[in-house]
Amino acid sequence: MIEFPRFMEPIWLIALIIIPLVLYLYFWAMQRGRKVAIRFSNLDLIKRAGGKKAVNRERILLLITLLSLASLIVALSDPHLPLKRIKEGVNVVLAIDVSGSMQAQDYKPNRLEAAKSSAGVLIKSLDMKDNVGIVIFSNGATTSSYLTPFKEKAIKKLESIGPPNGQTAIGDGMSLAIDMATSIPNKKRIVILLSDGENNAGVISPAEAIEFAKTNGIQVYTIGIGSEEPVVLGHDFFGRPQYAKLDEETLRRIAQQTGGQYFKAVDENTLQQIYKSIPEKIKREEEFTSVKDYFIALGGILILMGFYLRYFGKRILQ
Numbered sequence: 611m612i613e614f615p616r617f618m619e620p621i622w623l624i625a626l627i628i629i630p631l632v633l634y635l636y637f638w639a640m641q642r643g644r645k646v647a648i649r650f651s652n653l654d655l656i657k658r659a660g661g662k663k664a665v666n667r668e669r670i671l672l673l674i675t676l677l678s679l680a681s682l683i684v685a686l687s688d689p690h691l692p693l694k695r696i697k698e699g700v701n702v703v704l705a706i707d708v709s710g711s712m713q714a715q716d717y718k719p720n721r722l723e724a725a726k727s728s729a730g731v732l733i734k735s736l737d738m739k740d741n742v743g744i745v746i747f748s749n750g751a752t753t754s755s756y757l758t759p760f761k762e763k764a765i766k767k768l769e770s771i772g773p774p775n776g777q778t779a780i781g782d783g784m785s786l787a788i789d790m791a792t793s794i795p796n797k798k799r800i801v802i803l804l805s806d807g808e809n810n811a812g813v814i815s816p817a818e819a820i821e822f823a824k825t826n827g828i829q830v831y832t833i834g835i836g837s838e839e840p841v842v843l844g845h846d847f848f849g850r851p852q853y854a855k856l857d858e859e860t861l862r863r864i865a866q867q868t869g870g871q872y873f874k875a876v877d878e879n880t881l882q883q884i885y886k887s888i889p890e891k892i893k894r895e896e897e898f899t900s901v902k903d904y905f906i907a908l909g910g911i912l913i914l915m916g917f918y919l920r921y922f923g924k925r926i927l928q
Contacts, residue, residue: 618688618900625683629676636672671916678912685905699739700798700892701757704729704768705787707805707835709748711854712774714806716837717878722774724878725804725835729768732802732885733761741797743790744768747783748776749811757794779812780805780860784819788828799828800892803864806835808857816860823868830868831891832861833884835875 617623706725717724733742742764743757755767784803791799801823809816823830836856858874865872871891875881 616690618690620687622683622686625686626680628683629680632672632676671920674912674916674919678909678916681905681909681912685902685909688900688902689905690899691901699737699741699759700800701741701743701791701794702732702736702800702802702892703743703745703757703787703791704732705745705747705751705783705801705803706754706771707748707778707780707783707807708746708771708774709776709778709805709807710774711778711807712835714854717835717881720774721806721835722771724881726768726771728878728882728885729804730765731882732888733764733768735886735889736761737889741794743787744771745783745787745790746771747779747786747812748774750779751782751786751812753786753790757790777811778805778807778809779814780807780809780857781814781816781819782812784816784830784864785814785822788819788823788826788830791828792826798892799826801828801830801870802833802888803830803861804833804835805861806854806856808855809860816864820864820867823864828868829870830864831870831873831888832865833873833875833881834858834861835881837876 706722706729708722712720712722712725714721729744736742739759741757741759742755742761743753744755744764744767745751746754754771755764758764780803783805784801787801787803788799791801814822820830834856836854836858858872862872864870873884875884
C-alpha cells in the first residue's frame with residue numbers, strides 16, 4: 611500500500627498560491643514592457659545591447675526565488691514521510707527462564723549456560739541504535755539488565771546470571787519484559803521469551819500477559835528448550851523420575867496472538883541458530899517522520915544561491 615505524505619500544519623499550503631500569482635504578474639509585466647519597447651525606433655540596438663540575456667538572467671533568478679519560497683512554505687506545513695525506523699532503533703527485551711529445570715544437561719554444559727551463550731550472539735547482532743534489556747524469571751520475575759544501547763554492558767549482566775532454581779512463572783516474566791520494553795518510547799518493541807517448562811508459579815497468567823502485550827503493541831517471539839527425548843531432572847520421594855516438561859502449546863499461543871513466532875530448540879546448536887535468525891525477522895516498521903528541516907535547508911541554500919548569482923555571478927548568468 612502506497613503511503614502519501616502527511617502535513618501537520620496543512621493551512622500553510624494555502625500560501626503556495628503566491629507562486630502562480632507571482633508568475634502571472636511577472637509575465638504580465640514582461641508583456642507590458644514589450645509593448646512599451648516597441649515605441650522605440652531603434653529596437654535592434656536594444657537587442658544588441660543584451661536585452662535578451664538580461665531577460666534570461668532575471669528568469670533564472672526568479673525561478674530560484676520562487677523555489678526557495680515554496681520550500682519554506684512547505685517546511686511551515688511540517689511534512690511527514692513514511693521512513694524506516696532504522697535511526698530510532700528497536701527495544702529488544704530478553705525474558706529468560708532460570709527455573710530449576712534449566713539445570714538439565716541435555717544442552718552443554720546445561721540449558722541455562724547454553725541459553726546465555728546463544729543470547730549473547732543475539733545481542734551482538736543487534737543494530738547499533740537498538741536497545742537491549744534482560745529479564746529473568748523462575749518463581750517470580752526480576753530485572754537483570756535495564757534497557758541500554760550498550761551491548762557489552764548487557765552481555766556482562768547476562769553472564770552474571772546465577773544458577774537455575776525454582777519453578778516457572780512465564781506470565782510474570784513476560785509481563786515484566788513488556789513493561790521494560792515500553793520504558794523508552796517511540797521505538798518498536800520486541801520481547802524474546804525463552805522457557806523449557808510450563809507455567810506453574812507467579813501471579814500473572816500467560817493469558818493476561820498476552821493481553822498486556824497486545825494492548826502495548828508488542829511482538830513476542832518465544833523459544834522452547836527441550837530435547838526430542840524426555841529429560842530426567844531427578845526423582846521424587848518415592849523414587850519416581852521427574853521430567854522436564856515443555857509447554858509448547860502455551861509458547862506457540864503467545865507468539866501467534868502477539869504477532870511473533872515460535873521456535874523449538876532441540877540442542878545448543880539449534881538454539882544458537884534461532885538467536886542468529888531473529889534480528890533478520892524483526893520488521894522495522896515505517897513511521898511518518900518530519901522532514902521539514904530538509905525543506906528549510908533547501909530554501910536556505912536556494913536563497914544563498916540567488917544572492918550569489920545576483921551580485922557575484924553575473925559572468926555565470928550571461
